Amino acid sequence: MIVRRLLAQTCARSALTIPRRALATTPPVKPPPPFPTTPTCPAPTCACAPTPELPEGLEIDRAAPLNGAISSYAQHVLVCTGKDDWPSRIEEDNAGDNLAADLRELVGPRGKFSDPFHHTSILNASFPSSPPPKRRPELQTSSVYLLPQFKYVPFLPRVSFESAEALVRGYLQPDRLHPMHDGLSPIHRDRLLRKPAYRGLLWGVKDVKEVVVLVCGHGGRDRRCGVFGPMLRDEFEKRLPGMGVEVLRGPVEVEGEEGEAVEGTASGREYAARVGLISHIGGHKFAGNVIIYLPPGLKTQDGGEHPLAGHGIWYGRVEPRHVEGIVGETVLRGRVIEELFRGGIKQDGEILRFTRGKLKLRWLFIALLLCAAPPLLIMAYEDDRPLNPDTFAPFTVTDRLPVSPTAFVLTLEPATVRKRLSWYGGSMPPDESVGHAWDHGLWVLEVKQPEMQVAREYTPLPPTSIGDGRGSRLYVRKVDGGNVSGYLSKLGVGSPIQLRGPRTSFDLRGRLGLGRDGKVVFLAGGTGIAPALQAAKRLLDGDEGIELEVVWANRKRVDTFALGMPEHEGVVELLEGYKAKYPDRFSYSCTHLITSDDRDPPATSLTVRKPCECYDAHGSPVRGGKNLLMVSGPEGFVARYAGVKVWGGGKEMQGPVGGVLGELEKKYPRLGEEWLVLKL
Known part of the structure; x- marks a missing residue:
């Protein structure tokens, strides 16, 4: 008590001698980008092809952020x-x-x-x-x-x-x-x-010594790219020569025993490029999609070192009017156009995205904070980063929806609004990190139980079709003896709560392979349905070739369809929404372990189907090497159906496939060749 009083008196006396200007904050500090940028694409200086008209019902997504809309690849x-x-x-x-x-x-x-x-x-x-x-x-x-x-x-x-x-x-x-x-x-x-x-x-x-311009033109996969692709290729091939870049056409001819390649630059021009169409790279909704690979050793137009040499730069929502600007800014000057930028890759495989700036405090203000009580420093730090993977941030419960006698959905929103969040060239929405997590695949948030100082991971649900997408929605089931679930069950609307994250898990699209169609079966136990719904959002929205089937198992029927509640409330609302939106690509079934219970509602809404087999909807055997069989839920559920996880090197690892699926693999060896089992 005496020590605290002395510290308070010392800080009070010090504060009296600090000039007011020393307590001011500087503008947000933007870390230097890894390459030069320009905010917008310059307007064309001469006539270009008009933006193509798309067939009815096909639209370009002009609202979703482009930055970071790139899957990891090597x-x-x-x-x-x-x-x-x-x-x-x-x-x-x-x-x-x-x-x-x-x-x-x-x-x-x-x-x-x-x-x-x-x-x-x-x-x-x-x-x-x-x-x-x-x-x-x-x-x-x-x-x-x-x-x-x-x-x-x-x-x-x-x-x-x-x-x-x-x-x-x-x-x-x-x-x-x-x-x-x-x-x-x-x-x-x-x-x-x-x-x-x-x-x-x-x-x-x-x-490869020439610039390689790639345009997604996979019309057999999505008509938007089939329309934009050929038109953008023609526009690049038209604009490049006029700006001093020779366009190489035809095959690369290799002659001589040593394989000397004819590069096609006989005209003596310093710049050369090849322009081609490519198959699906993800993000049809952002057509036209363009990737520009700039070779090592490339020089800028004025003969200097090219900042993007050895890089691949991804652009989205490219129209013919942007082509001249892309050639001038990115190819000739080495600048990234921010409004079109999806992401990039360096020669060593590092994926590039824009990052946020951080608020820098004057050094005297930092000294003052160090004298203050620790909570003051924590609050100042968390206000700058309301949701981050390093520290717990304050949120508020804004809605509570019971979905069964033991389960409920909590909607959580930040307790404070971030006022300073910037990227290279402009402001970013407060939920940028969450947006990246949705683009990645599966992700979780950590919830802190303040009384016992423990935390538990929860998988957020996707937004409902009628929701505005604000906040995070957690599906919680109260478990006897559960420290965190018991704490959450006592929270009402307006209650404070602390979250940390997001923490990403499996990159589902990367597991299936970019540009690949495939089939995914999700066996979910209890609250393990949340990862399955995240998978539905990531794999179905924007990718037309993936099929997903969800089998949801609960201990009791009442845990699936709540007693006395409308049929499509809570989790089932999301399942039915995906089924209505993707009738040919998404299906789900529900089952339970107890066959009867006087408290259960009538089973008229329950869908029970035969177990999933390794055949597609048309009865054809699935192609090997491109399908996922995922098991999520309580530890005992996962172990029963897929085997236990193992620890190695201080990390939790997948371990061999065991349980029910392991026995099936022994009986049907091709199952292991055709399906990749992942435990969550």
């Missing part, structure tokens, strides 16, 4: 097909006999060299392949670009699977492993690492 592999469009699933092209299918068997989910922490995205491109070498004119070969490695592999014989494996082992695997692989055996770790010796099996590999 490498793009562009398979040169010489075609402008492909089936929705590119591996089905030419009746399945194609290089994209071969590569996905090797590096896709469940592939021989699959690595969930080093995603290789296989795309088709409209570039023609190089003709076979003159010494082997009878060979049928395919060519690929590796970006951002900036390598061109001209000859991959289609009659030999060994060349595809050499490409993977020599170029596509990582040169160092993610720490999550520390628990693997030395043999397994060695199999996942890159082996440069395999490069000797591939002849004629060359560095």
Whole structure:
């Protein structure tokens, strides 16, 4: 007590001598961006093609933020097909006999060299392949670009699977492993690492020295890109030469025993570029989607060092009127256009996004805070970052919806509104971090129990169709003896609560593979339905080829359909909403463990179906290597159906597939080849 009084008196005397201006705050400090930027795209100086009209019912999303709308990947592999469009699933092209299918068997989910922490995205491109070498004119070969490695592999014989494996082992695997692989055996770790010796099996590999402009034109997947893609390609090919950049067309011809490549720059111009269409990269709603890969060693228009050399820059919502500005600002001057920027990638695989600025305090004010009580410093810090993964931030319960006798949904909103949040070139919405989490896939928030100083993770529900999207909605079931759930059950509207996060989990789209259709089955126990609903939002909204089925198991029927409440309240409202919106791609069924209970409502609303089998809706066997079977719920539920998780190197890991699914894999070996099991 005496020590606290002395500290208070000292701080009071010190405050009297501090000038008023010392307590002022400086404007938000913007950390220097990793590259030069310009806020908007310059207007064209001459006539350009008009923005195309889209078919009725297809629209471009002009409201959602572009920044960060890019999935993590380590490498793009562009398979040169010489075609402008492909089936929705590119591996089905030419009746399945194609290089994209071969590569996905090797590096896709469940592939021989699959690595969930080093995603290789296989795309088709409209570039023609190089003709076979003159010494082997009878060979049928395919060519690929590796970006951002900036390598061109001209000859991959289609009659030999060994060349595809050499490409993977020599170029596509990582040169160092993610720490999550520390628990693997030395043999397994060695199999996942890159082996440069395999490069000797591939002849004629060359560095890519020209700018590569890629435009999503996958009309077989989404008509928006089918409309925008060819028009933007034509506009780039029209604008580039007029601004001093030669457009290279036709195949890259490789001649001579040493594989000398004819680069196509015989005109003597310093700049050269290739423009091509590519298959689905995600985000059809942001058409036109453009990726510009700028090779290492590129110079700016005035001969200086190019800030974006060795980078890949993603743009969205690109129209023909933007093309001239993109060439001038990004290709020639090395500037990123903020209003179009989705994200980027460096040559080492680092994904680039804009980040927020932080409020910097004058040093005397910091000294004063250090003299004050600790809660004052915590409050000042949390006001600047209302929701962040490092500290707990104050929120308020704004709604409480009972959905069963033991479960309820809490809606939580920030207790304070962030007034200073900036990015490179403008303001960002307060829920930016949450928006990135939704774009990623699965994510959680930590809830603090202040009385016992413990925390528990909860998975937020997606916004309802009639909601305004504000706040976070947590689905909570009170468990006997549960410290956090018991605390939450006592909170009413207006109660304070502390949250930390978001913390992201699995990147579902990355697990399936960018540009890949697939099937996902989600076995959810109790509140494990929340991750399933997050998966529905991430995989169904904006991706037309994915099918999702949810099986929701509860102990009692009353936990699924609340007694005395309308049928479509709470969680079921979301399930029914996705079913109505995607009738051909989403389905769900509900089951329970107790067959009868006097307190249960009539079972007229309950849907019970046969267990999910490994066949699609048309009765056809699913294609291997691209499907997810996810199990979420209480620890005992997950262990019963998929086996227990294990610990290694101080981290919780997936562990072998066991339980019911493990027994099924033993009985039906192909199940393990066709489905990747993930435990949540």
